[in-house]
Amino acid sequence: MSVSDDDIAHVYEVFEGLEGVTHRKMMGGASFYCDGQIFAIISASGQIYLKAKGDFAAALADEGASKFSMEDGRTMGYWTLPDAAVDDPEIATDWARRALAAL
Numbered sequence: 001m002s003v004s005d006d007d008i009a010h011v012y013e014v015f016e017g018l019e020g021v022t023h024r025k026m027m028g029g030a031s032f033y034c035d036g037q038i039f040a041i042i043s044a045s046g047q048i049y050l051k052a053k054g055d056f057a058a059a060l061a062d063e064g065a066s067k068f069s070m071e072d073g074r075t076m077g078y079w080t081l082p083d084a085a086v087d088d089p090e091i092a093t094d095w096a097r098r099a100l101a102a103l
């Protein structure tokens with residue numbers, strides 16, 4: 001299964017308040033960049049994740065976000081977009097800006 005063009009279009013809608021967003025499909029999902037800096041991914045299942053570590057990862061966890069994990073249990077430094085942001089571009093864009101600031 002791989003990410004659909006509709007899923008990718010949804011990510012652009014969610015982050016519509018963020019200028020300079022581009023993407024690249026890879027490994028069944030896609031990576032999203034802002035002015036060349038990766039800040040988010042979408043999994044093959046359509047789940048949006050933000051790149052995070054340290055205090056920013058803790059803030060996402062406090063909002064109920066989950067860390068990205070692969071089928072074999074390995075994890076990566078990406079956390080799900082908080083539920084309140086999934087369909088709210090204003091909230092999602094705020095989280096994306098926070099992700100970029102934390103990089």
